[in-house]
Amino acid sequence: MGFATKKSRGWELRQLLWTFISIAMFIPLPVHIYPFVMLSQARQSKVRSWYVTGAALLMVELALFASFVIFWGAMSQAMILTLCGYTVSYIVGNGLLLNRSKPYLQRLELSEVRDLRWIPSIASQKRLELQAMTLDTPQLFIERLMHWRKEINNAAIHRNIDKIIHLFTLLEKNDKIEAEKFLVRHSTVVNVLMKYDEIENAKLNNSVTLDSKKKLEEVITQAAIAIEQEVTNQFQYGILDVSAESDVYIQTLKNRNLLKD
Template sequence: MGFATKKSKRWELQQLAWTFISILMFVPLPVHIFPFVMLAQARKSKIQSWYATAVIFLLVELTLFASFVYFFGTLSQAMLLTLGGSVTSYIVGNGLLLNRARPYLQRLELAEVRPLAWIPTAASRNKMQLLPQAVLDTPQLFIERLMHWRKEIDNRAMHRDIDKIIHLFQLLEQNDKMEAERFLVRHSTVVNVLMKYDEIENSRLNNSVTVESKKKLEDVIAKAAIAIEQEVTNQFKSGILDVSAETDVYIQSLKNRNLLNE
């Protein structure tokens, strides 16, 4: 487990390699590289505000470089301001990269599960995850909710059940997108259960009421994983039967045309 995702620490460090390179490259050549790292991360994570910030910092860096060239060879106040601006830009820009490391890694983790959609800000993603379940989920938001609460919950058995539900939902969505939409309505309670379980965990109360409540919620998620597996299996079984009937007709037509021996 990494510090921000369920992936390994090695994976997380690999994804943040350019962040560390940017920090090490203090000297601009001719500008600092952090705006380009920001642009790359914005494209991968599909966060609009990050893209806008990267463009602004790139313009600032280009302006500072132009100022440096213009005042080169002089020890004027303008040159000192240019150098000070460059240092400030480096510190603020790389500070932002470090501050965004957690949401960036979490977006990359989600991208391995399903294609990302553009969102305005990283904060808007967190707000959407915590919306009441009365707000109808989209497939992406449903997966994000499950992954979010998986990180918040400490119970390893529930981690396995949540991973199983995510995998099964992926299979269902690939097989039948309309059925996946209906799935969101049928199983929306799963997210509410995870939310309540995390609330009880965070209460740090350890009495008969909280212990019994946690056991009940754990049992609900375990049973949900079993039921969802059966539901997805039934979907695949239906599809297999349809294909089987079609192939039977196909083979019979070949026999009728004397293209196959009996």
């Protein structure tokens, strides 16, 4: 498991390859590459503030390059300031890339489960999550499940969370209205995971905490079983509807003498 996601460390390092390349390229050719890395990461993770920052710093780099060309050939004070500007820009830009590594990786991990929507910033997304404690949106529900999967050290719960995410994704694709009802019915799952993590972090290995963890683990197991049955029922209803429609269609063709009995 990686430092920011449930993916492997190798996967995380591959996603951050251009961040490392940007850090290694101290000399601008003719500008530093970190603004382009920022813009690419903003597009992949769909964070508007990152896009704006990347575009603004690209303008700064282009302005520094123009200044470098204008004052080329003379070690004037303006040239010295330009070189200092390049250095400061390199430090600030790559510092931002490193600071954003964790949320960037988490957004990429989330994109493998569902399509991302554009958000103003990572901070605003976190505030939205705190404000929406009573009723999740589909994306917030999955984000929370993935968050607690990362925090909890229990392989059985990991498997059940993965199962619930997969089932919910299937349900949402099949029937968005039922998916919204699902969020109301199963919002307790997130609360159970939160409580399990709280007990786990307390590191109190006594009969009370062990029994509590076992009970919460059973709740998650039963929830996964019930959710699987619920999604199966929804697919069954859909199959029955299509089957009835198909029977009517075939009978209509027979009535018009287009098919033989």
